Amino acid sequence: RHTKYIQKGSSPTHVIPEDIKELIKEDIVPAVLKKPLSPLTYKDYFHALLYAEDYYLEKWDGFKMKNVTLELHKAAIYRQKGRYKNLIESDEKDDKVFVAFKIDSIPERRPFLLSRDFASVRPSGRNIEPFQGIIYRVVKSNIVLVDFGQDFYSEYDPACKYDVKFSFNRVCLKRAHQAIAVASDPLLRNFLFPERVPQIRLAPTQLSISHKLDREQVSAVLQILSHKCPPPYLVEGPVSVTRMDDNTKRLSRSGAVVQEAVLQVYRTSPSCRILICAPLNSTCDVFTRSLKTQIPESDMFRANAAFRELDGVPFDILPSCLYEGECFSCPPRVEISKYKVILSTFMSSFRLHDVGIVAGHFSHIFLVDASSATEPETLVTLANLANENTVVVVIGAPRNHSGWVRSTIARYNGLLCSFFERLRQSELYNGLDPKFVTQLQERGEPHRSFSFL
Numbered sequence: 001r002h003t004k005y006i007q008k009g010s011s012p013t014h015v016i017p018e019d020i021k022e023l024i025k026e027d028i029v030p031a032v033l034k035k036p037l038s039p040l041t042y043k044d045y046f047h048a049l050l051y052a053e054d055y056y057l058e059k060w061d062g063f064k065m066k067n068v069t070l071e072l073h074k075a076a077i078y079r080q081k082g083r084y085k086n087l088i089e090s091d092e093k094d095d096k097v098f099v100a101f102k103i104d105s106i107p108e109r110r111p112f113l114l115s116r117d118f119a120s121v122r123p124s125g126r127n128i129e130p131f132q133g134i135i136y137r138v139v140k141s142n143i144v145l146v147d148f149g150q151d152f153y154s155e156y157d158p159a160c161k162y163d164v165k166f167s168f169n170r171v172c173l174k175r176a177h178q179a180i181a182v183a184s185d186p187l188l189r190n191f192l193f194p195e196r197v198p199q200i201r202l203a204p205t206q207l208s209i210s211h212k213l214d215r216e217q218v219s220a221v222l223q224i225l226s227h228k229c230p231p232p233y234l235v236e237g238p239v240s241v242t243r244m245d246d247n248t249k250r251l252s253r254s255g256a257v258v259q260e261a262v263l264q265v266y267r268t269s270p271s272c273r274i275l276i277c278a279p280l281n282s283t284c285d286v287f288t289r290s291l292k293t294q295i296p297e298s299d300m301f302r303a304n305a306a307f308r309e310l311d312g313v314p315f316d317i318l319p320s321c322l323y324e325g326e327c328f329s330c331p332p333r334v335e336i337s338k339y340k341v342i343l344s345t346f347m348s349s350f351r352l353h354d355v356g357i358v359a360g361h362f363s364h365i366f367l368v369d370a371s372s373a374t375e376p377e378t379l380v381t382l383a384n385l386a387n388e389n390t391v392v393v394v395i396g397a398p399r400n401h402s403g404w405v406r407s408t409i410a411r412y413n414g415l416l417c418s419f420f421e422r423l424r425q426s427e428l429y430n431g432l433d434p435k436f437v438t439q440l441q442e443r444g445e446p447h448r449s450f451s452f453l
Helices: 018-024 043-061 077-078 169-183 186-193 215-225 253-268 282-293 316-320 347-354 374-385 409-412 419-424
Strands: 065-067 070-076 097-102 118-123 129-140 143-148 160-169 233-237 242-243 249-251 274-278 300-302 341-345 364-367 391-396 437-439
Touching: 018 043, 018 070, 043 160, 043 169, 043 242, 043 316, 043 374, 043 409, 065 097, 118 143, 129 169, 160 282, 169 186, 169 374, 169 419, 186 391, 215 253, 233 253, 233 419, 242 282, 249 253, 249 282, 249 347, 253 274, 253 364, 253 391, 274 374, 282 300, 282 316, 282 341, 300 316, 347 374, 364 374, 391 419
Parallel strands: 233 391, 233 437, 274 341, 274 364, 300 341, 364 391
Antiparallel strands: 065 160, 070 097, 097 143, 118 129, 118 160, 129 143, 242 249
C-alpha cells in the first residue's frame, strides 16, 4: 500500500494582512481581540484569531530534524497500555504499524503537531525523493507516530539515521476562514447572538419514547421536538460517547438524548432531513452504528473526509459510506439529498456544501460535542448548512474545550472558548429556561442498553 499523500502546498490558506501579521509576529494582541464580541466585531474577531493560527503554520512550516532514529511500533502496543487506551479511536487492526520517533518536548523548540499534519523523511546524507507520511498522533508530548505507505517500509533500515521535515494540513483553517466569512450574513445573527424571542412551540404528537431514558432525558427529548429555531437549543451534559474499561464505546446520557431525538424526528416527520455532526470520526461512527439498528441503511449516509484511511473505518460502518477511486467521496447533490440522516465531522460537512447542499436543506442539525471544537470549526457546519428554518441543537460538556489550538495568541484570546460555551454563558441560556436549554446531571455510567462494540 502506498500512502495517499495530499500535498496542500506551502502557501497560507488565507493571506494575513500585513498590519495583523506584524502584530502577531511581535506577540502583540490585535486590537479587535480586546473588544467585546458582537455582531459588528464577529467577522474581524475570528479572522484575527485564525490569522494567529495561520502565522503559526507559516513560522513552523518546513521545520527540520537531522539524524533522527526511526522505530517501528505496532498500534497494539498503544491500545494495550492503560494510559493510551484512547489513542486508537477507531476500530483499526492491531497489526497496523507506525513509524515512531522522538521530538523535543519543549513547545518553543518545535512545532505543535496535530493528527493529519505531514512528515517527510529521507536517509541522512542521501539526496533522494523523501517518503511522505501522515502524522497519526503525538504521544506524551514527545513521541510522534507517523503512518507511511508500503514504499517506505520496504526500504526501512533500523540502523539508518533519517532527516525529517514537517508541513501542515491547512484544509481545516481554510474552511474555518470561509465559514466565518459566511457567518457575517445577518440571517445567521439569531444563531450566533440569540435573544429571547416569542417562539411558536410545536406540540409533540403522540410519541412512544424509549423506556430506557430517565425523566430528565425524556424532558430534553420533548423540548427538542417542540423547539422552533432559531435560537439554538442547548443540551449540557457529558461528552456524547464514552470509552469503557473493556474498550467498548457507549453513548452517554447526552448521546442517548441525541439518538432518541433523531429517531423521533425520523419517525414522525416524513419530510425530515437530519444532519449529525461531531468533532471526531469515532463519535460519528458510534452514532452511525447505533442508529443503524433502527433506521434503514438506505436512509443513512456517513460522510467522510477524502483522506480518511480505509482501514480506520469500522467494517460495519463501510456500507453507509461511499469509497471510490481510493478515497472517500460524496454522492452528487441529487443523490445525497435523498438521505434522511447524514453523519459527518464538522470539517467534513463542508463536502456537503461543496456538492451543492444549500442552507435550509436540513430540517434539523445536531452539533454534538460542540464544546470540544473551536467556534469556527462548528461554524463550518452551521454557517453553510443552516438557515432560519433549521432546528439547531447544540450539545456540549462543561469544562470541555478543543485541544487543537496552536497559537498562544489565539489560545489566550478567545479561540479556546467554544460556540457551546459562549452561548451557555449568554443571558438567554444562563437562566436555565427549559425552553432553551437542558442541563443533564452526571449519573455515573450511561445505560448499558446503549453499548456497542
